[in-house]
Amino acid sequence: MSTNNTQRNEFKQLGMELLQRFLPFADAATDDLPLPRLLRLSLFQISVGAAIVLLNGTLNRVMVVELGMPVWVVSLMVALPLVFAPLRALIGHRSDYHRSAFGLRRVPYIWWGTALQFGGFTFMPFALLLLSDPGNNAAAVGYVAAAVAFLFVGAGLHTTQTAGLALATDLAPVEARPRVVALLYVTLLLGMMLSAILYGLFLQDFDQVRLVQVIQATAAMTVALNLVALWRQEAIDRKRAANPVRAPKFSATWKAFIKDRYAARLLVVVGLGTAAFSMQDILLEPYGGEVLGLTVSQTTLLTAIWAGGTLIAFSLAGWLLTKGGNPNRMAAIGAALGLFAFVAVIVAGLLSMPWLFRTGAGLIGFGGGLFAVGTLTAAMGLAQGGHTGLALGAWGAVQATAQGGAIFLGGAIRDLVSMMVHKGWFGGEMSGPAFSYGVVYHLEIILLLATLVVVFPLMRKKNQPDLDAPKKFGISEML
Secondary structure, three states, X not given: OHHHHHHHHHHHHHHHHHHHHHOOOHHHOOOOOOHHHHHHHOHHHXXXXXXXXXXXXXXXXXXXXXXXXXXXXXXXXXXXXXXXXXXXXXXXHXXXXXXXXXXXXXXXXXXXXXXXXXXXXXXXXXXXXXHHOOOOOOHHHHHHHXXXXXXXXXXXXXXXXXXXXXXXXXXXXXXXXXXXXXXXXXXXXXXXXXXXXXXXXXXXXXXXXXXXXXXXHHHHHHHHHHHHHHOOXXXXXXXXXXXXXXXXXXXXXXXXHHOOHHHHHXXXXXXXHHXXXXXXXXXXXXXXXXXXXXXXXXXHHHHHHHHHHHHHHHXXXXXXXXXXXXXXXXXXXXXXXXXXXXXXXXXXXXHOOHHHHHHHHHHHHHHHHHHHHHHHHHXXXXXXXXXXXXXXXXXXXXXHHHXXXXXXXXXXXXXXXXXXXXXXXXXXXXXXXXXXXXXXXXXXXXXXXXXXXXXXXXXXXXXXXXXXXXXXXXXXXXX
């Protein structure tokens, strides 16, 4: 018996050593927050990643191609979850001062978010079934129900993620907090990759019943993962319950924050760059299906390719920051790589080259990953003014809001141009479906060029706060 226990302990120790060596930011673990507990807490990011892939990837392709819904309607539904994005900073601010009988601050918000996600996924299949029959007299009810389902899921994932990241920050020592947050974002990307692969496998032989089963399984998985993630993570604090702290006014804190010209310009960069990388979110999979003839399974795997590129960029960015890399310069490099990515996507459609299309999708993820890490690290540099939560919350709010607006505009512009093409406004040479998608991709290129113009002044040392990277940013040595 003792021999079996010894072998089990040795195997567990070996597993922890492998994780610490090869998992990016695994060295974020500390004595107070060991790696097993940190990885268990990060499971809520898996549920968030699965929801993002299902909404932005699989369902948008199915509703556009299989159900024949207008792209602008689908893009509006996919953008609806981001209606709550501007509230991320407020949610984090409120959870800082939440009053609870047990002194809990983050857990109530995470569970409210989980309940909203579960509720949205629960009745979403019935809404899609109503939309699957074009002759159904209750189709209007299906549109409304689908919109409400998307809205519930979006509100839930934003609430869960904001409070979950705040909880992780509470549990981690001050010096390890940036690395803990970075590890949680890596977990999010891994969850997106795994979810995309599983959805692609389950939907290889597509039918409506299987789609319903996938959505219902996602709902159950969301509750299960979040339950395991939160089990005994936040301690009961009777002192806090007996003496709640009065919350300062959010509006006054926000006004003081945006008076900083550097902070304001950084938020403009985040908005422009995020919009540039996000307009294709609703279009990439339908583009692969309509222009390149890819199947549902093949287009769903594009999300895994995109997430893989983002994960590589995230790991590379962490290594570069340990060497003193400038985060604003890193964001500029990511935007520049995005230019080549969208050119590759456009050329792939013109020449019917699926491999180049997949390469472009991976490069979009890589460039977007560098841009996101660079701007997030720059936002961390604003913490020296005492606005840690507000700065990171503002970064997340602007990023998510710009993403939602770009998703809707991308679909609307594609539909508008497609209608103009059908009416013969552009001549017979531009009658194919690739042209309407290409207009959006060219617009993204213009936005990336604008991002480079705005970010350039931030790269000058005299115009920015102290953004020197910490001596150990937190990525394990790979070699």
